[in-house]
Amino acid sequence: MSLRLRLSLLYTLVLGGVLLLFGSLAYSLVSVTLLDQTDALLAKNANDLIQQLRVNANGRFDSRLISTYKTDETIVFQVWGNDRALQLARPMSMVDPLDRSQFHNDRPVFNTTGETGKHMRVLTIPLINARGHAGLLQMGRNLNLFDTTLQTLAGVLILLTFLSMVLTGVMTWFVNGQALAPLATVTKVATQITRADDLSRRIQLSGARDDEVGELIEAFNQVLGRLEKLFTSQRRFLADVSHELRTPLTVIKGNVGLMRKMKTLDEESLSGIESEVDRLTRLVGDLLFLAQAESGRMPLDQSPVELDTIMLEVYQQAKTLAGERMNITINEIDQVQVTGDRDRLKQVLLNIAGNAVQYTPSGGQVSFSLRKVAERAQVVISDTGPGIPAVDLPHVFERFYRSEKSRKRNFQGGFGLGLSIAFWIIRNHNGTIEVSSTEGKGSAFTIWLPLPGEKTNT
Numbered sequence: 001m002s003l004r005l006r007l008s009l010l011y012t013l014v015l016g017g018v019l020l021l022f023g024s025l026a027y028s029l030v031s032v033t034l035l036d037q038t039d040a041l042l043a044k045n046a047n048d049l050i051q052q053l054r055v056n057a058n059g060r061f062d063s064r065l066i067s068t069y070k071t072d073e074t075i076v077f078q079v080w081g082n083d084r085a086l087q088l089a090r091p092m093s094m095v096d097p098l099d100r101s102q103f104h105n106d107r108p109v110f111n112t113t114g115e116t117g118k119h120m121r122v123l124t125i126p127l128i129n130a131r132g133h134a135g136l137l138q139m140g141r142n143l144n145l146f147d148t149t150l151q152t153l154a155g156v157l158i159l160l161t162f163l164s165m166v167l168t169g170v171m172t173w174f175v176n177g178q179a180l181a182p183l184a185t186v187t188k189v190a191t192q193i194t195r196a197d198d199l200s201r202r203i204q205l206s207g208a209r210d211d212e213v214g215e216l217i218e219a220f221n222q223v224l225g226r227l228e229k230l231f232t233s234q235r236r237f238l239a240d241v242s243h244e245l246r247t248p249l250t251v252i253k254g255n256v257g258l259m260r261k262m263k264t265l266d267e268e269s270l271s272g273i274e275s276e277v278d279r280l281t282r283l284v285g286d287l288l289f290l291a292q293a294e295s296g297r298m299p300l301d302q303s304p305v306e307l308d309t310i311m312l313e314v315y316q317q318a319k320t321l322a323g324e325r326m327n328i329t330i331n332e333i334d335q336v337q338v339t340g341d342r343d344r345l346k347q348v349l350l351n352i353a354g355n356a357v358q359y360t361p362s363g364g365q366v367s368f369s370l371r372k373v374a375e376r377a378q379v380v381i382s383d384t385g386p387g388i389p390a391v392d393l394p395h396v397f398e399r400f401y402r403s404e405k406s407r408k409r410n411f412q413g414g415f416g417l418g419l420s421i422a423f424w425i426i427r428n429h430n431g432t433i434e435v436s437s438t439e440g441k442g443s444a445f446t447i448w449l450p451l452p453g454e455k456t457n458t
């Protein structure tokens with residue numbers, strides 16, 4: 001059963017239930033009120049009659065009352081003697097007791113007699129005078145009008161309930177149809193996306209909808225956006241990997257071809273092959289690292305790490321790498337201990353320092369500094385290299401991202417993966433990594449790490 005039909009039926013049934021409940025209440029209320037009115041009328045007339053009742057010398061009720069007593073025509077009565085013989089009656093033809101069940105009762109009582117359609121409300125009152133029990137009065141009123149009124153009321157209530165249910169059913173069917181229409185659109189678009197494999201499609205919000213359906217569409221569009229981004233980056237990643245693999249393989253193939261042609265093991269070609277194999281090994285290592293990191297299978301140590309010691313080691317390695325080409329200095333170094341994975345943190349500093357040395361031309365300067373700033377450790381590695389163009393700056397931490405310039409220069413060893421690995425490592429140490437750079441003047445990479453006890457990732 002469709003949601004639309006289910007909701008319509010539910011509303012209709014709930015409304016039917018509520019109307020039936022109120023209808024029954026109204027019916028009972030009218031019935032009790034009408035019966036009360038009848039009882040009050042009977043009581044008043046009985047009272048009037050009793051006032052006029054006289055017992056004559058031979059102990060019987062005076063029959064002149066029949067002609068003198070004026071009352072509503074719908075009211076009938078019988079006066080019975082103590083011997084339960086009928087003495088007065090109006091109309092005279094009524095010889096059986098109006099209410100046989102209460103005929104021997106000795107206290108006033110109201111009772112409804114007769115079957116449906118011939119109902120009568122009867123008041124039975126024992127007659128007592130100065131000499132004691134004198135007889136019994138039964139006064140009755142036909143309930144035809146009462147029954148007809150209640151029947152009509154019940155009919156009207158049932159008809160109204162039924163009509164309201166039909167009307168509600170029809171109306172909710174249309175209203176639900178309208179309310180659920182966007183869901184049908186969501187389903188349609190989702191199916192089209194699956195069929196056409198087109199994640200760029202979005203569902204249009206009809207009007208400014210800030211209701212649940214609007215929120216659903218918004219969330220669905222966000223999921224689509226995220227999926228599109230993921231697929232695009234996956235596609236780009238595959239293209240990048242293939243590209244990076246192709247270059248060394250082409251070089252290896254070229255060198256092998258050359259040696260085959262020359263029919264000799266040429267030393268230059270061999271070292272070319274060797275360096276490309278090294279590059280491939282590094283690429284595969286980096287890819288493996290990222291794959292493990294992103295799938296959450298890269299455990300990070302949580303031990304105390306002396307950042308200053310690491311910085312000194314990295315400084316030494318940078319000096320060795322740079323040789324006499326440039327000036328490498330430590331501007332400031334505080335004793336700082338953080339909690340984390342020593343090898344991974346060193347890998348980050350080595351990568352950034354390696355880039356600085358690699359990209360900075362001869363005669364340049366690379367500086368290190370390590371400080372405690374506001375409960376955090378701050379590492380800055382800056383250089384006086386070519387800088388990173390403003391358009392590239394927001395992307396340098398993305399996988400395989402290399403600025404146009406570095407691509408053209410085609411430095412050995414650069415895949416554009418180092419900074420994205422560094423970013424992942426620092427983020428998983430609850431830290432942040434930032435870059436500021438001015439083209440032609442140099443770049444500065446700043447790493448913030450929380451000191452032990454600080455858990456903030458700002």
Ligand code: ADP
Binds near residue numbers: 351385402
């Ligand atoms: P790569 O292995 O290519 O250096 P990274 O991820 O380490 O990859 O760096 C990404 C890109 O950021 C580099 O290709 C380069 O364009 C730019 N970059 C990184 N560090 C520097 C720097 N110190 N000076 C200039 N450009 C830099």
